[in-house]
Amino acid sequence: MRRVCIKTGLIATLLLLIAATASAQTISIGDVSIAPGETKTVSVVLDQVPATGLSYANITVSITNPSVAEITNIEFPGWVPKSFRDNSTLPASTVWFKVGDLDERVNAGDMNVVLANLTIKGLSEGTSDITITVNSFQNDNYNEIKDRIAVIPGLITVISGPPTGSKDVDGDGLYEDVNGNERLDFGDVVELFKNFEAWQDYGIYYDFDGDGRLTFGDVVALFKMLP
Numbered sequence: 001m002r003r004v005c006i007k008t009g010l011i012a013t014l015l016l017l018i019a020a021t022a023s024a025q026t027i028s029i030g031d032v033s034i035a036p037g038e039t040k041t042v043s044v045v046l047d048q049v050p051a052t053g054l055s056y057a058n059i060t061v062s063i064t065n066p067s068v069a070e071i072t073n074i075e076f077p078g079w080v081p082k083s084f085r086d087n088s089t090l091p092a093s094t095v096w097f098k099v100g101d102l103d104e105r106v107n108a109g110d111m112n113v114v115l116a117n118l119t120i121k122g123l124s125e126g127t128s129d130i131t132i133t134v135n136s137f138q139n140d141n142y143n144e145i146k147d148r149i150a151v152i153p154g155l156i157t158v159i160s161g162p163p164t165g166s167k168d169v170d171g172d173g174l175y176e177d178v179n180g181n182e183r184l185d186f187g188d189v190v191e192l193f194k195n196f197e198a199w200q201d202y203g204i205y206y207d208f209d210g211d212g213r214l215t216f217g218d219v220v221a222l223f224k225m226l227p
Contacts, residue, residue, distance in 0.1 A: 025050050028152035029130050033204045034122040043117050049110040053140030056100045065128030066093035069156045073119035079105040122158040130154040162202040175205045193219045
């Protein structure tokens with residue numbers, strides 16, 4: 001009988017742990033693929049506001065390999081009053097920022113709440129993690145609940161250029177001259193169609209539809225660009 005009680009207690013504890021993990025909120029930052037000297041914006045996002053709300057957060061974002069990229073700017077979403085936002089000096093490889101919801105514009109259960117938008121600049125070819133540290137997260141009762149917030153890091157990939165012979169004919173960072181014959185023609189569309197699956201690592205150079213990925217949609221977008 002005692003063994004049954006112990007097993008029942010262990011199972012109950014395990015189920016509680018699983019439930020707590022499943023319901024945990026997360027703060028994440030997206031992956032970034034850029035070229036040296038190029039900048040892109042990436043958002044720090046809370047997937048769902050906890051049931052007890054959000055009044056204040058203090059977050060640190062760090063690029064673990066500072067030779068690859070740096071953070072050059074930060075912008076805050078409209079729900080953060082100007083007097084209740086703060087951040088460390090930029091550019092830098094690490095930035096902390098604070099946001100306060102004075103007007104209670106963020107409510108319990110709200111999904112995909114942007115905490116800040118960071119501008120990342122590529123410095124040299126390579127990769128780096130982008131880590132997140134939750135220094136403080138207070139609910140609407142001003143209780144500290146940072147230990148209940150999980151984090152999902154991102155990845156920065158800096159690529160110096162496509163090794164395909166493609167060329168950027170107008171200096172916009174996109175390589176419209178896919179086949180490298182010094183002009184934009186239907187041959188470029190055909191070349192991209194044949195290779196868009198194999199060239200996934202170089203998608204930033206062929207992202208003609210602007211969705212952040214190299215897909216068949218970019219082939220269609222390039223076709224529409226033909227003179």
